[in-house]
Every structure is written in structure tokens, then in C-alpha cells.
Amino acid sequence: MNVKFNSRDPVYLQVVQHFKQQIAKGTYVAGQEIPSRRELAQQFQINPNTVQRAYKEMEEQQLIYTDGNLPSCITKDEHVLHNVRHELIQEAVQTFIQSVKSINAPLPEVVALIEQHYEEEDSHD
Amino acid sequence: MNVKFNSRDPVYLQVVQHFKQQIAKGTYVAGQEIPSRRELAQQFQINPNTVQRAYKEMEEQQLIYTDGNLPSCITKDEHVLHNVRHELIQEAVQTFIQSVKSINAPLPEVVALIEQHYEEEDSHD
DNA sequence: TCAACTGTATTAAGCCCTTCATACACGAAG
DNA sequence: CTTCGTGTATGAAGGGCTTAATACAGTTGA
Numbered sequence: 001m002n003v004k005f006n007s008r009d010p011v012y013l014q015v016v017q018h019f020k021q022q023i024a025k026g027t028y029v030a031g032q033e034i035p036s037r038r039e040l041a042q043q044f045q046i047n048p049n050t051v052q053r054a055y056k057e058m059e060e061q062q063l064i065y066t067d068g069n070l071p072s073c074i075t076k077d078e079h080v081l082h083n084v085r086h087e088l089i090q091e092a093v094q095t096f097i098q099s100v101k102s103i104n105a106p107l108p109e110v111v112a113l114i115e116q117h118y119e120e121e122d123s124h125d
Numbered sequence: 126m127n128v129k130f131n132s133r134d135p136v137y138l139q140v141v142q143h144f145k146q147q148i149a150k151g152t153y154v155a156g157q158e159i160p161s162r163r164e165l166a167q168q169f170q171i172n173p174n175t176v177q178r179a180y181k182e183m184e185e186q187q188l189i190y191t192d193g194n195l196p197s198c199i200t201k202d203e204h205v206l207h208n209v210r211h212e213l214i215q216e217a218v219q220t221f222i223q224s225v226k227s228i229n230a231p232l233p234e235v236v237a238l239i240e241q242h243y244e245e246e247d248s249h250d
Numbered sequence: 251t252c253a254a255c256t257g258t259a260t261t262a263a264g265c266c267c268t269t270c271a272t273a274c275a276c277g278a279a280g
Numbered sequence: 281c282t283t284c285g286t287g288t289a290t291g292a293a294g295g296g297c298t299t300a301a302t303a304c305a306g307t308t309g310a
Binding site for chain 2: 021024025026085088089091092093094095096097099100102103104105107110111113114115117118
């Protein structure tokens, strides 16, 4: 599981995004333990406080929960989990449509491009 | 011509993006004069220096040029202008594909979503 | 000529993010 | 009990980016 960070967006948000993708993909399931702050920091080569910031963000979004001092876990609320996938898809679709409309690009043409490029690309996990 | 800025991305980059979209759309044509730094700042309600930063960026990308102290103009290089549109489309397609693959979403399903949402949305100019 | 407009340059201020260094409370495991 | 690993909280420092304020040089046109 390789993670590459871009230098534009805040790292802690990219961490959140990473977890959302894993959830949407099914890599993380309901109630599953996630790495500790310090462990993930080690894995990603970032500061533990940055991870803490990301985890705090995810807690506020009900994506994870923490009981006492036990390792944090993915939420057991299936509704929330399902929503994550839905939101990511919705987000991708919205962004794409806005881009296309902002330059008056014909839809069939760009959709054709998508299908054309889709198979050529490797899926980077 | 209404422009809304998000608070996440740098304003000067959003200005550049705006011009690229206008070029791709054909609103701006080769050799056409563009608003002065101060005038655009007034229009967009931002600082003239922010506009200057955006214009400088566009000059480095050969999108516009400036002779002496005369108003800046869109480049006359049709090749560059054509590339702008191509790059924007490519960018949108790439971003979309990456989003879709990162969560293993089936392509036909999301493409269907695009076509479904495309007509419902108003085109915000 | 002079006023008003261009583009350009310099400097400073402020903000967000990241990192670092600590510290504390709690639970598990030896 | 002691040690280690959890989560959590705090404060400070630094960097990078963005914006702002201001000044200067040149052109245009009344």
C-alpha cells in the first residue's frame, strides 16, 4: 500500500482522503482496527501530530471512533460507510461535469476519451 | 461573467484557470487585449498584486504577452491556444479516471451517472 | 505639460500547515 | 508492579504561500 502525497494539499487531508478511498474500496470494513497514530506516522513518514489531525477529522465525520485509549476503529455504521463511497463517486462526477461545461466540451467526445484512457492506465493501489 | 473563488486553492491560480477556460471556450481569441491588472482586480474584488501574480504566471506559460507598458494580450500562437483546451480536457479525464479507479467503481455505472447529471445541471458561466 | 492610465518591483504582514518537543492518563502485557 | 503502547493536549517554531501597501517607470491623450 504505497501512498504518494502531493505538495499542494494539506497532508492531513490527503490522509483522510486515503482512508475514504480504502473504505469505499472495501479494504477497510466496519469495526476494523486502524493503525495507531504513531504507527501510521512511521509508515507514511510524517509527523504523528499530522496523523492525529487526520484522525480527529475522521472522528468528527463519524468515519472512525475511539474507545478510551484503545486503538481507533472504522465505524460500524453501515449507512455512513455506504455514504463514503457514494460521496466520492458523486464528487468525481460533479467535478468532471463542471470541468467539461466550463469549456463547452461536447459530452460524447469526452466520454469516449474516458473509455479510451480507462484501459490504458494501470490501477495504482 | 461571474467568478466565484474557493478558499482552498490560491486565488492567483484560480484566476489563471479562469483565463484558460475562457480561452478553451473561445471567449478570448488570439491577440485580444485583456483587462489591466487594476481593472480585473476591481472586477474580481481582489488585490491587483494577486492579478499580477496570475498574469506573470500566464506569461511564463506563453498564454499572454506584454509589450512595454501596453495592455497585455492573449498570445497569437494558435498552437498554444489549441493546447490549452486539450490540456484542460486531458486533465479532467485523468482526474476522473483516477478517482474512479481509486475506489474500484465500475466504469459503465459512473459514465451513466455523468450522462444523467449532465442535463440536470445548469451551466454556470 | 500634465493627468491618468499602463506594467513592474519591493517589502511587509498574515495565515495555514507542518513539525517538534513535551506531557499526561489509561490499559495491556510481562 | 512496571513497562510499553495506546489516545490526547499543549505550546512553540518555522516555512511557504497569499495578500497587501507602496513606489517607480513608461505611455497615452486631452
